[in-house]
């Protein structure tokens with residue numbers, strides 16, 4: 001972020017604009033919405049500027065700018081449609097200590113004015129750091145269409161009622177009250193005038209104060225492999241409503257940012273000393289917040305039903321008589337296989353696929369190695385980094401072809417995703433040599449489609465997936 005968005009208090013402060021033509025008019029239309037003391041300095045000013053000056057909406061000084069004109073100004077805009085005059089006046093403003101913006105000159109400006117959606121006091125500022133003004137305009141248009149014009153009035157009246165609403169307890173109760181106001185009672189009474197809106201607020205508060213204490217609810221939500229675009233809409237909605245988010249270590253910061261700002265965020269992946277939190281402690285946390293009437297989002301990497309200790313958490317939830325919903329997510333295997341352009345099953349190759357774990361409660365996990373060792377088998381191996389040598393040994397011992405391809409995908413769907421393709425015989429030391437530091441999933445029996453295609457070209461033969469002698473090379 002090269003530009004940090006803030007909302008500047010300008011009430012009663014001076015904003016100076018130098019220039020009197022089209023660029024000046026465009027900026028002034030926006031600045032006139034503020035409660036700042038506006039001064040325009042221009043030897044020649046457009047008729048609109050004269051009219052605003054006559055109506056005392058701004059002060060007009062009819063001459064070119066001089067040193068001292070911008071003393072004590074909060075902001076200065078150079079808007080002459082003339083680069084030379086802009087540079088001259090900006091220099092003066094710099095010396096006078098004002099923050100300077102030169103219209104249409106990003107590089108020389110100390111601040112930029114965002115695209116604004118105005119539902120005062122609700123103001124939405126959209127900026128692209130000058131990278132894509134078209135995009136900013138499109139987003140603005142979209143928001144203009146979506147947000148009712150009444151929003152500003154409702155927010156203003158709502159603001160005056162905040163102290164009253166504190167009679168409701170913090171968290172779900174207060175939030176339910178406000179969403180009831182902004183999305184139901186408020187818009188319904190909008191056309192009846194401000195007094196009716198205020199009456200509606202009192203009635204609503206009375207109703208909410210007399211409601212039964214809300215029961216907590218737990219949403220067990222799949223966060224997917226890391227890319228926020230791979231979240232389901234249901235997951236997004238759950239995050240929007242959450243009072244508390246209890247998240248796993250593998251959930252990425254980008255996704256955590258989507259949670260409601262007021263939500264309490266608890267990292268269940270770590271304790272204060274960096275060790276993993278015990279499952280019983282996580283269960284206790286979920287139940288504790290649920291019993292307080294909170295909407296708890298238990299946010300788990302990938303899909304909660306895949307190697308997620310889901311049943312243990314559900315047992316704890318139901319034992320405490322709390323309700324829950326499971327919101328599925330995209331499991332690492334699904335995202336990973338998509339990213340290598342392959343299919344988990346394929347006619348004529350494998351009619352089933354296994355999701356297996358490298359280790360379980362007893363240590364290295366045992367599987368039907370004999371079956372897995374057969375030609376054409378596909379398995380997605382979760383948590384397999386530490387047990388790679390064990391898996392390799394077991395498969396080879398049970399007769400697997402040493403040249404069977406294995407593709408390891410680290411940090412699936414994240415900017416630092418890595419794809420490593422090797423042969424079973426070479427799985428170790430490849431895993432160790434590659435220093436994998438992020439989560440990684442392995443596919444037994446799959447090669448990225450891009451490599452398969454390269455091989456097709458190389459061999460000029462009709463190869464099925466990958467010829468053994470080449471697949472033993474580390475391909476990526």
Ligand code: SAH
Nearest residue numbers: 225302303306331332382383412439440441
């Ligand atoms: N519930 C999760 C799996 C939890 S087990 C899911 O459905 O994906 C944790 C293992 O999942 C990790 O050791 C790794 O093997 C895999 N995994 C999870 N996220 C991953 C990611 N972004 N990239 C690669 N592997 C991932």
